Amino acid sequence: MTLPEILESYHTQSNVWDELMSHTGVRESYLHLVKTLEGLSAEEMGNKDELAKSCS
Numbered sequence: 001m002t003l004p005e006i007l008e009s010y011h012t013q014s015n016v017w018d019e020l021m022s023h024t025g026v027r028e029s030y031l032h033l034v035k036t037l038e039g040l041s042a043e044e045m046g047n048k049d050e051l052a053k054s055c056s
Helices: 003-008 028-038 042-046 048-055
Strands: none
Touching (some): 003 028
16 A cells, blocks of 8 residues: 555544644654555555564
8 A cells, every 4th residue: 555545545624633644744753654554565454463463
């Protein structure tokens, strides 16, 4: 998945503080997470539970 694909499904609300997004894009503290997600295939995303277990 690419960053635009990931963010396309992420919806924000007006006048509500968002921990992930700022008015300039993804907050710096979340860039690593987003870059990691960007590197995963759709199949890997579908197997997220197994991936989480292997990272612990």
